[in-house]
Amino acid sequence: MIIKEMDHIETNDPLLQAGFCAESQLAFYLKREFKDDPLFLIFNNLRFEKAGDACQIDHLVLHRYGMIIIESKSVTTRVEVNELGEWKRWFNNAWQGMPSPILQAQRQGKFIKDYLEANVETLLNKKLFGNQSHFTKMPIDVLVAISDSGIINRPKSDKLDIVCKADQIPDKIKGISTAYRKKDSLFNFSLEIAYELEKDEIPRISQFLLVHNQPAKINVSSNINSKSTNNSNQPSSDITNPSISKPIATDKPTPLPKKIIPVPPSNHQQSDISHKPIIKTVKPTSTNTCSHCQSPNLSIAYVHSYFFKCNDCSKNTAIKNICTSCGDRAKIRKSGLQFFSECEKCNTSRLFHTNF
Known part of the structure; x- marks a missing residue:
């Protein structure tokens, strides 16, 4: 997955x-x-x-x-x-x-x-x-x-x-x-x-990796001359690859949807990479628990709206999706097994929950 x-x-x-x-x-x-x-x-x-x-x-x-x-x-x-x-x-x-x-x-x-x-x-x-x-x-x-x-x-x-x-x-x-x-x-x-x-250890490790991930800050105003800048005094983060030639073409292109940060490879995404909106990412949190048994073992389900389904007691819990930045109600967007909380006011997108 x-x-x-x-x-x-x-x-x-x-x-x-x-x-x-x-x-x-x-x-x-x-x-x-x-x-x-x-x-x-x-x-x-x-x-x-x-x-x-x-x-x-x-x-x-x-x-x-x-x-x-x-x-x-x-x-x-x-x-x-x-x-x-x-x-x-x-x-x-x-x-x-x-x-x-x-x-x-x-x-x-x-x-x-x-x-x-x-x-x-x-x-x-x-x-x-x-x-x-x-x-x-x-x-x-x-x-x-x-x-x-x-x-x-x-x-x-x-x-x-x-x-x-x-x-x-x-x-x-x-x-x-x-x-x-x-x-x-x-x-x-x-x-x-x-x-x-063990079976229950894997989702805990997975969530830990997501929560503690700290995306690198990329200078969006960098230009072709920026590769000559020496950052040897900064911690090694293995972000850049030295001596790289022109970008390679990959498999069939997929257009970048609105407000989505992850994208699959594309033949044409390099041509318009500077024209896409910059989306501010927020580090995911993992504070969701069942309101009945307080278990964190939850899955998000949908009938008329999204809600938590407890995998331990099988009861439902309402989702209070509030933007942590401005306090307004945020929207939930599903991408595979991942659910993102997105606030149009703050222009933010954060990983809200992952179903296992």
Whole structure:
């Protein structure tokens, strides 16, 4: 299931545009493959801050055996990896060195594991004899997605299976999950025990990621000369991709609906990206509870209007959708399993609830 769609960006910077295009391309493949699959929860464009550090994750997959972090790279020419794991790309008719996206994704994995562990008592259940479960042993696999139009030159001594074209990523994700499932099988005679999240832990982790996501502030007035600005003193958030050539074309275009921030990839969205309205996003909250049993295990349903249906006591609760900024009544917009609270007066849109 797609839990978090792509965040739309407003910028004239060709580097940011190309990076957004590559991420949109992969987001399209992920949505096409997993939009109706409850075993894989897909998050696009997550960003977290902690103690002056920032972590930007292009795509994150949450499944019963752990997580998968996918780093998207916009490559319209060639990338090459040598025997020492050093990366370079062909740009402007010359080879240029670049940071390893594998190491980049691994650093993101360490950050998110530490970030979750700091809240382990509220996210994970206690096991037998009251022992607390932990995220320290949770596996976080990494994948690197290269644009479909790019060419990958691999080292002779390593197939480098975790680096592939964007359209191959869904199969890689299912392969990783299958490998863990075999370890968890009764026919697994090895001593290795697979890490497994409990059924009620997964929605708690999912909601935690949504609530604590802090979108990066993009300078909408940036122009083509802004790429020469050096921001080395700011925390590394992995937002920009160095040495990116022109944006890549993706699959069939989808027009941007009014007041929607997430968008699928488009062949033509780059041509009018500077003309779309700027929508202010608000960090989602998770204070909704059943008015009868106070359970947070709710789903939004619709008959003549939207209301909460408690999954524990089966009773209904009215939705009081009030804008947190101005206090006026806001509207509810449904997008898949996500419900957004939108205030026309404040021009804001925030994630209000996600059905599981």
